[in-house]
Amino acid sequence: MPSRIAIMISGRGSNMLALIDAVADGRIPDAEIALVVSDRADAAGVALAEARGVRTVVVERGMTTRPTHQARFVNVLLEHKINLVCLAGFMRLLSPVFIESFRGRILNIHPSLLPAFPGLNPHRQAIEYGVRISGCTVHFVDETIDGGCVIEQRAVPVFDGDTEESLAARILIEEHKIYPQAVARIVQGHYKLEGRRVIQIDARLESSV
Numbered sequence: 585m586p587s588r589i590a591i592m593i594s595g596r597g598s599n600m601l602a603l604i605d606a607v608a609d610g611r612i613p614d615a616e617i618a619l620v621v622s623d624r625a626d627a628a629g630v631a632l633a634e635a636r637g638v639r640t641v642v643v644e645r646g647m648t649t650r651p652t653h654q655a656r657f658v659n660v661l662l663e664h665k666i667n668l669v670c671l672a673g674f675m676r677l678l679s680p681v682f683i684e685s686f687r688g689r690i691l692n693i694h695p696s697l698l699p700a701f702p703g704l705n706p707h708r709q710a711i712e713y714g715v716r717i718s719g720c721t722v723h724f725v726d727e728t729i730d731g732g733c734v735i736e737q738r739a740v741p742v743f744d745g746d747t748e749e750s751l752a753a754r755i756l757i758e759e760h761k762i763y764p765q766a767v768a769r770i771v772q773g774h775y776k777l778e779g780r781r782v783i784q785i786d787a788r789l790e791s792s793v
């Protein structure tokens with residue numbers, strides 16, 4: 585059975601498209617993008633997903649409480665028999681109930697080399713701190729803010745003339761490469777956890793055992 589992936593977005597959706605493309609051209613094998621979930625009807629990514637023929641569901645919070653809103657997300661994901669949740673610019677913190685429902689099956693991409701610069705405005709944080717290297721991280725989601733186990737990272741230089749926008753654009757190019765790679769590794773089960781370490785298992789070695 586192919587993995588049924590849901591991508592959760594709040595905005596532009598460029599990482600979402602990178603994942604949709606990677607599934608379409610076989611870089612993420614044995615998987616389908618079953619659903620795109622947005623917490624905003626006006627997220628540009630919703631229209632982009634629909635244009636690619638991917639089913640979309642919008643779950644706006646409206647006047648509901650946070651627990652009710654989060655329960656709706658969980659119900660939508662369960663209804664669609666989702667095995668893996670990929671956050672891609674999803675701007676809400678997940679509740680403990682949500683995380684528990686999909687423990688070890690929620691991934692996120694963050695535009696910094698975690699554990700540096702978690703949370704909001706990571707590009708601004710990196711420039712203001714004065715680091716010469718930043719980058720991006722794909723990680724498992726747990727109850728902490730951007731603190732789950734690291735799956736994949738890519739470094740990117742920070743230049744003296746950088747603005748938040750120029751740094752974000754340089755990092756985004758690498759995000760679009762490492763997110764599909766990380767998702768492929770996870771759906772194929774080519775990893776094992778040792779403490780916090782997500783150890784890569786070489787598929788060729790595995791098949792020769």
Ligand code: GRF
Pocket residue numbers: 593595596597598599600629672673674693694695756759
């Ligand atoms: C990306 O930089 C991602 O790392 C962060 O939010 C941004 C979303 O961009 N979590 P997009 O919607 O994927 O274009």
